[in-house]
Amino acid sequence: MNIPSSSKTNLSVGILLVGSVSWALLGAGLQVLATLQLLVPSLAYLVPIPWIGYGHIAPLVSFLFTYGWIASGFLGVLLILIPRISGILSPSGRLLTGAAIVWQFAVLVGMAEILWSGSTGLISLPFSRSVTALFLLSYLILGSALSRGLGGSWKSGPLLPRLYLLGALLALPLGLGTAEVLLRGGLAPGALQIIMQFVWHSFLYHLWLTPLALVFLFQLLPALTGRPAGSLSLGLLSWIATIGFGGWVGNSLASEGPMPSWLQSAGVIATLLLGVAVLGNTLLLKPLLDGKWEECRRQVSLRFFAVGFWSYFASYAWLAFLALPGVRQTTTFTMVGQATQALLIFSFYGNVLAGAVYSLLPASRSIGWPSHPALTLHFWFTTLGAALIALAYALAGIFQGLALNDPGVPMSTISSYLRPFLVVALAGQLFWWLGQLAFSSIFFASLLKLFPSVAPVAIFPPDREATKQSLTPAHP
Amino acid sequence: MKSSHALILVFLLLLLTWAGQVALGFFQVGRMEPILDEETNYPKPPAASGLAQTGARVFASEGCLECHSLSARGPTGSADLTRGWGPRRSVPRDYLFREPALIGLSRMGSDLSNIGLRVPETKDLMLHLYNPRQRNPKSNCPPHPWLFDTRLAGTGIENEALPLPSRDWQQLLPTYKAKALVAYLQSLRTDYSLPEAPLK
Numbered sequence: 036m037n038i039p040s041s042s043k044t045n046l047s048v049g050i051l052l053v054g055s056v057s058w059a060l061l062g063a064g065l066q067v068l069a070t071l072q073l074l075v076p077s078l079a080y081l082v083p084i085p086w087i088g089y090g091h092i093a094p095l096v097s098f099l100f101t102y103g104w105i106a107s108g109f110l111g112v113l114l115i116l117i118p119r120i121s122g123i124l125s126p127s128g129r130l131l132t133g134a135a136i137v138w139q140f141a142v143l144v145g146m147a148e149i150l151w152s153g154s155t156g157l158i159s160l161p162f163s164r165s166v167t168a169l170f171l172l173s174y175l176i177l178g179s180a181l182s183r184g185l186g187g188s189w190k191s192g193p194l195l196p197r198l199y200l201l202g203a204l205l206a207l208p209l210g211l212g213t214a215e216v217l218l219r220g221g222l223a224p225g226a227l228q229i230i231m232q233f234v235w236h237s238f239l240y241h242l243w244l245t246p247l248a249l250v251f252l253f254q255l256l257p258a259l260t261g262r263p264a265g266s267l268s269l270g271l272l273s274w275i276a277t278i279g280f281g282g283w284v285g286n287s288l289a290s291e292g293p294m295p296s297w298l299q300s301a302g303v304i305a306t307l308l309l310g311v312a313v314l315g316n317t318l319l320l321k322p323l324l325d326g327k328w329e330e331c332r333r334q335v336s337l338r339f340f341a342v343g344f345w346s347y348f349a350s351y352a353w354l355a356f357l358a359l360p361g362v363r364q365t366t367t368f369t370m371v372g373q374a375t376q377a378l379l380i381f382s383f384y385g386n387v388l389a390g391a392v393y394s395l396l397p398a399s400r401s402i403g404w405p406s407h408p409a410l411t412l413h414f415w416f417t418t419l420g421a422a423l424i425a426l427a428y429a430l431a432g433i434f435q436g437l438a439l440n441d442p443g444v445p446m447s448t449i450s451s452y453l454r455p456f457l458v459v460a461l462a463g464q465l466f467w468w469l470g471q472l473a474f475s476s477i478f479f480a481s482l483l484k485l486f487p488s489v490a491p492v493a494i495f496p497p498d499r500e501a502t503k504q505s506l507t508p509a510h511p
Numbered sequence: 512m513k514s515s516h517a518l519i520l521v522f523l524l525l526l527l528t529w530a531g532q533v534a535l536g537f538f539q540v541g542r543m544e545p546i547l548d549e550e551t552n553y554p555k556p557p558a559a560s561g562l563a564q565t566g567a568r569v570f571a572s573e574g575c576l577e578c579h580s581l582s583a584r585g586p587t588g589s590a591d592l593t594r595g596w597g598p599r600r601s602v603p604r605d606y607l608f609r610e611p612a613l614i615g616l617s618r619m620g621s622d623l624s625n626i627g628l629r630v631p632e633t634k635d636l637m638l639h640l641y642n643p644r645q646r647n648p649k650s651n652c653p654p655h656p657w658l659f660d661t662r663l664a665g666t667g668i669e670n671e672a673l674p675l676p677s678r679d680w681q682q683l684l685p686t687y688k689a690k691a692l693v694a695y696l697q698s699l700r701t702d703y704s705l706p707e708a709p710l711k
Contacts (some may be wrong), residue, residue, distance in 0.1 A: 057543065061678070072653070073619070079653030080563040080644070088653055090574015156571025156613050185514065197514075202521050209525055218611070226603035227533075227541040228612035234532050242525070259696040278521060282528030291589070292582030293603045293614060295539050364588040368580045439618060442593040446621055451617075 044114045047131035048399055049179075049482070052392065054139040056475050058103025064098045065469035070464055074457045086150045094154035094161045095146060099374065101140040101159070101239070102170070106386045109247045110138065110177050112391040113200075115399040116254060117181050120196070126342040136177035142170035158232040158285075159239050160214055167215045171208060178204050196254040197272045201300030202278040203246035210238025210282075214431055226293040233285035233294075233302075240379060241281030241309070243346075243467050252320060255394055259337045260323045260330070278311030280305040287358040290367035303358045310355035317348045333412040336394035338426075342418055343386030350378040353492070365440055370453070371432030373460075374425050381421035381467060389417070389474065402481045409477055416470025423463025431456035540603040546705060555703040558608045559695070566695025569688045571613060573655065581699065582616035583624045597625040597701055603707045605622075605701050620652055627700035636693045637673055637685055645675070658689035 069092040072078050079088060114131065145162040154161035182204050185197050214235035217223040223231050253270075257263050264270060286294060286302025324331075324341050331338045353375060357366055393410070394401065404410060431453050438449045545554035559567070570576070583597030591597060601624050606612040630636055638645050641659055643652035659673070664682040672682040685693070704710040 038620065073651075076651040076653065083654050083656050085573075085655075085657045088574065090577055090653070093574060093577045153574060154571025154576075156568075156576050156611060158614075158616065198517055198521075201514075201517055202525075205525055207522055209529065213533070214531065223533075223537075224541055225543060225607040225609065225612055227536050229606065229608075229614050230532055230536040230540070231513065232614075234529065242528075275520070275524065278524045279528065282525070286532070289582075289614070289615075291584040292601050293540075293606045293612070295536065295603060298536065301531070364584075367584075368582075368616065368622075372616055424687070435618070440590045442590040447647075447651070450651050 044118065044128060044131060045399060046128065046161055047135040048114050048172055048396075050109050050132065050135035050139060051107050051114070052396070052478075053482070054135075054142065055108030055388075056112060056471075056478050057469050058099045058107065058142060058450070060475055062096050062099035062104060063464065063471050065092050067461065067464050067468060069093050069096055070457060070461045074454060074461060080206065083479065085153075091153055092152055095149040098145055098149060098161050099142070100380050101244075102145065105244060105380060105388060106193040107138060107142065108388045108392070109244070109384075110181075111135075112388065112395050113181055113250070114177070115395040116251070116391070117185075117200070119398070120254065121183075121185060121195075128177050130176055131180055134173045134180075135175040137169055138177070141166050141173060157218060157228075159216065159236040160232070164215055164219050167211060169210060174207055178208070185222045189283055193254060193257065194263065194267065195274060196250045198271075198274050198323075199246040199253065199277075202274070203243050203250070206238050206242035206246070206278075206282075210235050210242065214238075214496060229289075230286075232300065232425045233288065234282065235285075236288075237285035244379075244384055245281065246277065248343070248347070248384050249316070251387050251391045252347070255336075255391065256320060256323050256340055256344070259334065259394065260327055262323045264319045266319065267320060270319050273312040273315035273319070276308060278279070280309040280312065284309060284354065286385065287354075288367065288372070290363050303360065303363070305462050306358035310351050310498050313348060313351040317344075320344055332334070335404070335414065336390045338388045339390030339393060342414075343383055343390055346378060346382030346386060346421075350375070350383050353378055365436035366409040367436075369435040369439070370428045370456075371436070374428035374432055375429055377421060377425040379423060381417070385417065385421065389413070392478075396471070396481075402484060404481060407475055409473065413470050413474040414479065416466050416473060418470075420463045420465070420467025423466065425459050425463075427456045427460035427463060431460070458510065514570070528573055539578065543604050543607055545604070545607060548703070553707060556605050556607055556701070557698075557703075559610075561700045562691050562694040563698040564610055564695075566691035566693070566698075567611060567613070569692040570695055571611065573692070576613055576615040577618035578617055578652070579623045580618050580620070581624050582614050583622055583701070588650070591622060594621075595629065596622040598628070598710055599701060599708045601701060602705060604705055604707065623696065624700055625700050627697040628702050631695070632699065633693055635675060636696055637677070637689065640685075640692065641675070641683065643695065655689075658686050659683045660686055677690055 068087070069089055072089040072092070085091065095248045145166040148162055148166065155163070160167075181200065185201060214231055218228055219233075253264060283302050283305030286298050287306045288302075289299055291299075321344075324344065327337065327341075331341050356362060357371060357375070393404065397404070434452050434456070436450060437442045438452055545556060547553075548555055580603045583591045585592040585597070585600050592600070605624075606625055626636075630639070635646065639652070640655045640673075642654045642656075643650035644654075660683070661681050664672070664680045669682060669684060671684055673685075675683060701708075702710070
């Protein structure tokens with residue numbers, strides 16, 4: 036069998052992960068600036084510069100976190116993981132390196148565009164079509180390499196990670212490509228553009244990033260805990276529900292307005308049914324973590340995966356709650372949107388990404404992590420920060436929604452209601468930024484091999500044959 | 512499970528998701544046409560001018576959507592109409608000539624789906640863009656001075672100049688972007704009756 040040479044993907048993995056860490060740091064700093072501007076509107080009067088105004092920074096932060104930090108990071112760790120599942124990788128390392136560079140270049144160009152010219156205003160598509168072309172070009176190469184990693188024979192090895200990967204690999208080009216053609220190709224008139232924006236938003240988060248995160252949970256949690264995931268039938272059912280309903284979730288974000296009512300109802304039903312799928316996955320993954328608290332304390336990657344897994348459950352339970360008719364009418368156009376983003380991006384994707392980096396990078400680069408306290412700092416600061424951000428925005432959104440529905444409350448009063456929550460969110464963002472700063476220093480120091488120690492957890496040893504041996508089937 | 516079966520299943524699920532929303536959405540709202548007003552023979556909703564269409568892009572690029580929505584809801588389950596944000600709820604046909612069609616995600620500021628009705632005067636909108644606290648000292652909206660040029664007044668103040676006290680014979684003149692943005696804001700109004708959303 037053609038066992039992959041890690042040196043072929045090393046550079047592309049390095050580029051994607053260095054990019055991911057850098058974009059996260061930059062995004063976190065800008066996020067603090069954006070919240071400060073909301074908290075102290077007079078800042079905009081003191082420094083009236085368009086490109087650092089809230090209208091430019093807020094969409095940029097979302098862009099950097101989604102495409103820069105999470106997407107780049109997921110692609111990087113997938114390039115380590117997938118060849119080790121299947122033993123197959125794209126023959127050309129240079130092509131992958133080029134694709135990784137193009138992805139980072141696309142993020143850079145997108146950032147420059149949003150800063151200088153502003154966002155396009157389209158939901159989850161704030162950049163121009165040239166940036167889309169760069170993303171698609173890069174993804175064509177990286178995705179092809181990853182799809183080769185799915186392998187021809189599915190008889191051995193865990194099935195669910197491959198299925199989630201397959202769904203995710205197809206979802207991005209289909210969603211982004213059609214969104215681009217319909218939204219900017221003049222083929223979607225009027226309100227159809229709004230429908231298409233919600234479809235793309237759903238594809239991006241619930242059909243691309245969520246399945247990618249589930250690839251890591253279903254592949255690495257069994258390996259880390261030494262326990263196989265339970266019923267395959269339940270797993271398959273949850274997978275079908277995730278891929279089948281994930282693309283409809285965005286419609287539940289709208290309440291009345293320009294969306295046909297049946298589409299909104301379909302969005303609500305899909306979100307609730309997706310909640311059932313998430314419950315199925317929770318039933319599969321929870322037993323893996325039962326009684327593993329001591330191991331979570333010792334293994335930093337398992338700790339991140341555990342929080343990521345519970346955040347997965349919390350994010351979709353929260354989405355299902357928001358989709359309920361009475362709640363949806365109250366919370367549409369409020370800060371609960373930011374709470375959902377915080378839960379998904381910081382808590383779910385972010386923790387899964389950190390767990391994957393901690394467990395997989397040592398295998399790829401033969402590096403070690405520093406002492407436990409430094410890693411613990413990263414864990415607690417980012418976890419506490421993410422929790423504060425999500426909680427503050429969730430409460431702010433509920434108060435905002437209730438106040439907006441009371442015509443006697445003027446808009447300026449609503450803004451003053453939100454201030455205490457914004458202060459808490461700002462504190463959370465600072466904590467998260469510090470945690471990310473700690474991780475960045477650990478990460479870069481490890482890349483430069485400043486730490487001679489062995490990694491706390493390395494699922495796949497650097498040795499090629501050992502790599503092959505470590506792939507035990509997770510499902511009976 | 513064979514990989515080819517999984518591939519077909521995923522493809523069908525994604526296709527169903529996509530077609531269910533986009534294709535059905537196209538048949539329902541993508542083929543909508545304006546209603547012709549029997550008295551005036553003008554279409555409803557009215558087509559936006561070229562300047563207003565440019566203004567829609569300025570509106571998006573300035574990030575106004577981060578704080579303002581463009582969709583009035585109600586009358587039940589929402590206080591939008593009671594707040595005076597519109598004479599009726601917004602419906603898909605209202606977005607027929609909007610390019611890009613935008614809805615917004617947050618309401619840190621008020622809904623703007625009828626700002627053209629609520630603040631019809633060009634000067635008022637220009638003043639708000641230049642300094643929102645000029646009209647409302649409690650406003651949280653950031654100023655947009657970069658949308659205005661400062662020029663020597665010459666022998667007289669130009670008609671377009673903002674009615675603000677100036678220094679050294681300077682006058683504040685709106686740039687093309689400011690004019691486009693104001694034209695777009697003025698075009699945002701739903702004071703026409705539609706079969707699916709009549710005015711009461």
